[in-house]
Amino acid sequence: MLVLGIETSCDETAAAVVEDGRRVRSDVVASQILAHAPYGGVVPEVASRQHVATIVPVIRRALTDAAIGFGDLDAVAVTCGPGLVGALLVGVETAKALAFALGKPLVGVNHLAGHLAAASLEDPTLPTPPPFPHLALLVSGGHTAIIRVDEPGKTRLLGATRDDAAGEAFDKVAKLLGLGYPGGVAIDKLAATGNPRAVALPRALAGRDDLDFSFSGLKTAVATWLAKDRAAGSARLPEGAALADLCASFQTAVVDVLVRKSRRALAREGLGALVVCGGVAANRGLRAALAEAARADGFALFIPPPKRCTDKASMIAAAGSELFVRGKYAGLDLAVDPGLEL
Amino acid sequence: MAGPLTIAAPTAGAMQALGERLGRLLAAGDVLALLGPLGAGKTTFVQGVARGTGVPPGRHVASPTFALVNEHPGRVPLVHADLYRIADPRELEELGLRDAFDRAAVAIEWLDRFPDAAPPERLEIEIAITPDGGRHLVLRPIGARATALCAVFEKGP
Secondary structure, eight states: OEEEEEEEESSSOOOOOOOOTTTTEEEEEEEHHHTTSSTTTOOOOOOOOHHHHHHHHHHHHHHHTTTGGGGOOOOEEEEEEESHHHHHHHHHHHHHHHHHHTTOOOOEEEHHHHHHHHGGGEEEEEOOOSSEEEEEEESSSSOEEEEEETTTTEEEEEEBBBSSHHHHHHHHHHHHSSSOOOOOOHHHHHHSSOOTSSSSSOOTTTTTTSOOOOOOHHHHHHHHHHHHHHHTTTOOOHHHHHHHHHHHHHHHHHHHHHHHHHHHHHHHHTTEEEEESSGGGOOHHHHHHHHHHHHHHEEEOOOOGGGGTTOOHHHHHHHHHHHHHTTTOOOOOOOOOOOOOO | SSSSSEEEEEEHHHHEEEHHHTTTTTTTEEEEEEEEEETSSSSHHHHHHHHHHHHTTTSOOOTTTTSSSSEOOSSEEEEEOOOOOOOOOOGGGGHHHHHHHHHSSSETTTTTOGGGGOOOSEEEEEEEOTSSEEEEEEEEEEEEHHHHHHHHHTTTT
16 A cells, blocks of 8 residues: 655645555655755745645655656545645645546545654654554644544544744744754754753643643743843853753753653553654653653653654655545545644 | 833733733734744733633633744634744735734734834834843834724723
8 A cells, every 4th residue: 555645734845655554665855855956955935836846846756766656556645734725735736636637545634643643654663553542742843732542533632732832942942042943953962961950940830730731931931041141241142061051951841841741641541652743752852751751650652763753744644544544535625724623 | 192102011920911901902903013032922912912802711822933823713803923934025925914904803923024014004012021030011003093002001901
């Protein structure tokens, strides 16, 4: 079974071929192709005209990399929301045209369900797919949520962020610290050498019984700390060990809350497996803390390798495969839904 | 009303209370431009505005930085946009703001990044972080409707 996945919900135009819902045969994003174009590198942008220009070459490349032809495909899966309406439309209309021309089923995939399926893709670090039911922690630039997953396509949202997503907090704090935007990865690197107890930062909602998150106050605490530092006569942003300490303190505050709420949800729901997905799942501090919690509490932990934590079409093809085998096809009237929820 | 209106908001709660009071006055077509550095409390203020426009209490009014635009139902629809991640002014067309100006109250964060995109009538709300960690808001009405809105707001609850 070969499923083509198409993803254009946000900044990246991407296409992938996945075999039997598990094996990634190809996984292409536009920036890889166009980086070598004569007019220089391409900065990913949200504009749909960028998707229009790149979608066909990206799909062709996905088939070439997988060493298959269009006729070998069993289904076409595409992200239909959430995301920007113009960007989503490019992927969905392309997928419809392909499915119609090939006479193959079309499958509409929720981008968030795609992230949840990333841990099902085969990888040396993930010898078996996660069992159902399981708990999922989705942590990205746009989302922070705890989800109960009973089976593919059957989910229940247990908690979510009330303000900033975890990844957004990382990127914005990086900006405050002069590390550029988005700079979550830079924080992760610096945090590895810093003292996580150097700066006292708040852990919002950690003591509360619910499974919601709030990271806006943490970002603000860093902004306030920097403002006071400046008021006290410091002319520059922290550097060297002081910067590493601040990064470590910030990262630990985020990770602490994510781990604490995940443990609470696992216990409350009586689940023994945790899937972690989304861009922040690549954070080394989070991965280490969750691995330690899994050892201590005895739950099974499934985190995709960092390259599969960001937006890719392979995860859309994986989620699409799960829907395809269950006969959950979309019609050629499939509509995009910018505000689609799980 | 003569000049801009300056208000202190020592806590996030105070900020939301101010937002809620302003939100109760908003109608379709009103535009708020939220200005101020990262962590100033722009989204916090809009969370208060959302209470005032009648967004259901259980609904999270989260940061729109990643999604670029969120819409919340209520007495009047509230469109909450964020231009922080926008790199090219041509991308603004895709946010659907022009349509939102006709049918919703609109709160836009980081509108100062694209001054040309600002609608001619708007209420600018600039939030500054004070050295003691508090906040202080300056309201600058631009146009007749925003001036009237500001005058009613100034009279208090």
